[in-house]
Amino acid sequence: MHETKTTIGRRTLLGGTIATLAAPALLLRVARAADEPIRIGFPTPLTGPFGAEAKDQVRCAELAIKQFNAAGGLKGRQVELLVRDDKLNRGEAATRTLELIEKDKVACIVGALSSSVQLAVNEVTKARGMLYVSISQSDTITAMPDFSRTTFHEALNPHMTAGAVARHVFKPGMKVAILLADYAYGQEMAAGFRSAAAAIGGIDIVLEQKHPFGAADYSTFLPRLRAAKADVVCICNFGRDQANSIKQAVDFGLKRQSKIVVPVLLYNQRLAGSPEAFEGIIGGSNYYWTIEDHVPTAKAFNDAYRADTSGGVPSDYGAYGYAGIRLVLDAMRRAGSVDADALVHQIENAKYDTYKGPETMRACDHQAVQSVLILQSKAKAAMKNATDLFDVLAMDDGSEANLRSCADLGHVAGK
Amino acid sequence: MTLDLIVAQLFTGVALGAVFVLLSTGLSVIFGMLGVVNFAHGAFYMTGAYAGVFVLALTGNFWIALVAVPVLIGVMGLGVERFLIRPLYGRGQDYPLLLTFGLGYVLIEVVRILFGTDGMPFETPPLLSGGLDIEGLGYFPAYRLFVIAMTAALMLGLWILLERTRYGLIIRGAARDPEILSVLGVDTRKVFLLVFGLGTGLAALAGLLAAPMRSVNPEMGVAVLIEAFVVTVIGGMGSLLGGAVAGMLVGIVVSMTALWMPEMSEISMFALMALVLLVRPHGLFGRGALAR
Known part of the structure; x- marks a missing residue:
């Protein structure tokens, strides 16, 4: 009896010690998650025939993130862009997207630069309820059956x-x-x-x-x-x-x-x-830099790009990179979180002007209504x-x- | 579908065939003479186009580039043969094949680092811009006619070099039996060196000539390597005449397929290759197993 009691006591003591030791470590981990950067996955065909367009998309996406971080990030949390080369290949894009979601724990996916590759990315994000902003031309991505509740199409469509x-x-x-x-x-x-x-x-x-x-x-x-x-x-x-x-x-x-x-x-x-x-x-x-003469947001975007690239001007598809990232970041700031449902709620029906004049996100199909x-x-x-x-x-x-x-x-x- | 259209399509096919012949000659020479399957052929083709951009920027003269580029890249080919390929002779065909396969990737990556992944503009030389109205065919770009003429001249020159000169005799001898040739007092290593240089120079010349028709970019040689292989395999590995006939044939088949089934035009050359290999496993003009 006495012996048994002692045994339990020892076990309790052991468990208690472990718990006591582990608790601060756990708390620390929770605390660290809050300081960890918010990651945005960006699959894009850096190599291959669309390489020139893809490279400018990355440059502009980085620009939007730099501005967001400089303005304090999301309640102090910084945002980080994870660029992955999808090689303009559906399988490669799906694998990279899956990795970004499962391994890198990204908050959302923006990118892909081909009407067929973006559908491959869309399949992955749709199945996982992950927010995805597509920034290249497609009609099918906003139509049934490819439509996804968590996908938004910021680019023009054919x-x-x-x-x-x-x-x-x-x-x-x-x-x-x-x-x-x-x-x-x-x-x-x-x-x-x-x-x-x-x-x-x-x-x-x-x-x-x-x-x-x-x-x-x-x-x-x-x-x-x-x-x-x-x-x-x-x-x-x-x-x-x-x-x-x-x-x-x-x-x-x-x-x-x-x-x-x-x-x-x-x-x-x-x-x-x-x-x-x-x-x-x-x-x-979707965009040509001289509209800065009468569109103030285009002027601001061009100036930021010029400062960033010592005098260059952003390309049309580059501007999509900026617009796609801004769509997500602005929603994060409004929602105050990175929760997918909260972001979807913010983006649906959003009226915004980030680089080319006024745009509206149509709620029923998630297509950005904008000028051509x-x-x-x-x-x-x-x-x-x-x-x-x-x-x-x-x-x-x-x-x-x-x-x-x-x-x-x-x-x-x-x- | 009018007869005019069919004739125009046929002529376009012949013109395209000349381009195919041009693309595959360098590959064919190196394989025929050295037995080396040069997987870096497409990359040499691409470096030829980039060297053209460079020489053109320096001199502003396309004709200087036409001479300088094959020499420049040919010299690079000499270096590749001397330091990379030579140690592999006598070790079986897969050694140089794997080496050149890797070398192709290295060259593409180096060009990407030096010149970026974007394409580069390459304008048609002023003398050859514009076109001619050919009776029954309509408007045809002068530059493509020039490429056809260049290809014909090049093939003729190569044929004379290989079949009608003492050097050609030595080269053919080295291809047939290098051992006997070296016993006869010929430095076969030098022969191999020069043939490899010639092959890379030809690849570079093809790249330069293609630049004003197609855009210049790091990946431009990837598809060309495949096309050149198809032409070489159909013609018979290592046969100059076979390469010329096969190139024309592929051009015509691709063009006529484009007329009736445009979606199939790219696959048609592979279908042709399969068909030829079924009937003649060594290609149209192949000599069967190499003498070595």
Whole structure:
């Protein structure tokens, strides 16, 4: 009896000692979690044909985080960007995203730069209820069945972009030909042009020519495009494909008989291409730096970027990197936490102006309603300096009328 | 679908074929003469284009670049052969294959570090910009016609060098039986060195000539390596004539597929390769197993 009692006493003593010793350590760990930086995962294709755009996205994302941290962070907690190269590969992107969530314990994911890769990221974040802000073009990510309650699409979508360009260029009676990269981006942009053409009416789409994604030589696609004798040729591809296909189409004299338009006129591809090849080409964009003349937030963003890069200007897709991160950080500040539900609540229906003038996040499909710029590439002689690439022909203000309706996207009313 | 269109498409295919021939010659020479499967071919092609950007920025003259670039990269190739490939002779084909595979990655990474991952603009030389209206074909860029002419001249020059000169005799001898040749008093190590330099110089020249048509970027050689292999395999490993015929064939097949099934145009060259290998396992002009 006595012996037993002693034994229990010893055990209690031992347990108590361990508990006493462990308690401060546990408390310390809790306390440390509060000082630990908030991590944001940023999968992006640093290597590969979209590398130029991806690099500028990282630069701009880092800029937004630097500003946030300098302003005190989230109640003193600093934010840290974890950049991962997804190599423009769906599997790689999904694996990196999973790692960011499970191993690095990120608060949210922002990024991915391809309509198909972002859907791979979306699958991972959707299954885990993780907040994801997508910053490259996609129509399907906001539509059923890919829609996720915790995903927001800050970029323009093909329907808005191609629609705005088509409304600017297409006139009834025109013959239109489309050259498209044979994957999600090209197909969605072509669909955007088609539906805009149908809405305008009287437009004959005479040819839809597909080319493999990442093709180096476009000469074999050009004889048919020329034979189509279209008034307008829409070239729907992205990254290096854009510079390559435009250069070769112009070499083969396509510009002599047709007006060339692109859904998205890329700043970096115009730089990698030449002013001669791009001269006169019209395309849409989310951002071009000269709108700073009448948009105060663009001026602030450009100035911050200039200070950060000793005089450079941000590119269109770079600006998405800034906008995507700002969307999350501003929501964190308003919510005062990093809880996914609280952030989703903050972002849904948000009205904000972070870099390009007013935007609204549509609650039913999580698409950012925003303006589309219509740009035209300048002639070499008209360029005042190395960053003076485009004329802004028009600014199509953000309006829900330019989006597909939520019912059309498969969202049930009242949800 | 009009006859005009088919003719235009056929001609485009021939022009594209010339580019394929150009891309694969360097690979074919090195394999045919040294038995080295050069996986760094695409990377040498890419460095050729970058060297072109560099020489052009320095001199502003495309024609100087046309001479300087193959020499520059050829000399680099000499160094690669002397210090990296030479120690591996006699150890089986997979040793140089793995070495050049790694070397390709190193070159791409070095270019990324030096020049960045963005592409670089490369304008068509002023003399060759613009195009010609060809009766029945329509407008065709002058530069592509120049590339066809250059490729033809290059192939002719190579053929004369290898088949009609004393040097060619020695090179072919070294490829057939290096031991006997060295007994006859020829320094075969020097022959191998120069052939490797020639092959890398040809790859660099192809890169430079391709630069005004395609953009210049660190990954531009990756697809080219695959295309060059397809052409070389179809033509028969190491056959100059085979490479020329196969290049043209691949160009025409890709172009005609693009007309009827554009989505399949990239795969068509692999389908052609599979088909040729089924009928002729050593390629169209392959000599079967190498004499060595």
